[in-house]
Amino acid sequence: MPSPTRADLLPNLGMLKPLANGTRKDCVQYAEAPLELGSLNGTMTYDCQDIASLYDVTVDDLVEWNPDLAVTPGLESACEFQGGFRYCVSPDERRWPDMTEYCVRETVAEPGWSCADYAFWFGLNITHLNEWNPNIGRDCENYQTAGNNGCDQFVNNIKIPQARFVAWNPSVGSDCSGVVKNYDYCVAIPSWQPPA
Template identity: 25%
Template sequence: MRASLSPFLHGLLVTAVAASLDRQKIRRQASEDPEGPVEPDTASDCTYFYTTRDASDNCTHIEQWSGISHEDFVKWNPSVKPDCSGINIGNSYCIEVNWGIPPPTTSSTAPTSTATPKPSPTQPGLIDTCTKFYRAVPGDYCIKIANDFGNFTFADFLAWNPAVGADCSRLLAGWYYCVEAPKPPATTTTSSPPPTETCNPTAPTPTQPVAICGCTKWHEIVSGDTCSVIIQRYGLDGEDFYRWNSNVGGGCELLLLGYYVCVGV
């Protein structure tokens, strides 16, 4: 004796069979090749079509089944019109273009600058063509920064960062400074003489930066020189030497080979 299905299970079975038949019907309605007429204004790169069978095949049904927006459906099938009044039963409509591959995006914005982004904060007058920046820390001197990097001079640093001042007294910890920039092209013209020291007009060049004004005697730094060697050689008081040449560093680590230091006032 065959067991009978309960009304609830029977209803589920009927629903499942109907859904299966409906899916099969839908699959037959969509294909790479149109089954029905295609309007002339349909997207030329359409790669998948949906063929309408009855009045239930409206925009909402087609868009939900194919997972596309109403805007795209109307754009690919202008004949249906935004209000979907142009759909004709039996016609095939585009539901995919270019095999679903998004077109390359184009930007109408202005081209991005290739210059190195300027960090913040920086002082006014910083060179526009700077390609590398350094954030100053407490205890930094301009000469120390130049020596630490080793690929530019004190004069370069001042030219790139004029706001620090000729005596480097306005170098600010925590601010960014230029430590690399393109060198100007070499020219065949005679180079200008180095600028004259304003407070020591008869000083030899180049002099150690921030030498005391009124210096009357100078010493050129040679290999092997240290502050102690110079102080001993000229019989100087150490405090005087460091006061006259305040930018040699507290540990004399900023002596510049070939530069002149003050040894007499």
């Protein structure tokens, strides 16, 4: 009988640290402290304000997603990540806030689909689809999908001219190729509101 041999071990990928108390479990990205502020100077931080800036969120967002930040004081500032724990820095915001908690299958609507298309494809009637997802509206009036152009969802659904949208959100680019999912964009200013 041949003698057992040791299998090659996987590369050391590191162990996942536990989530901080109360941290959301549905996040698409977590961070552990300390975090590097800049690769050039090697400065590390535990501070919530610094970390919020790194992930383009607010300190209030971090505290909402990680309630322990509000009750566990830091050493140098009132809000600090603690070493040895993971914290949510980017939640999965694709879910409607009032979607039924009993959902066993989720999907993202495809560009160009109507509410009726979506219901048909999954073998549902619109009444059930609406009961389970009340935010889409009784007649699916709040159901929206993006078209081929990244600005279509704003131009078609909010009725903002594309040139105005691009002027207020220059990072999207003139062809709207820079529209990023789950980012907030300006669609009104005090002197201009979208048509009712």
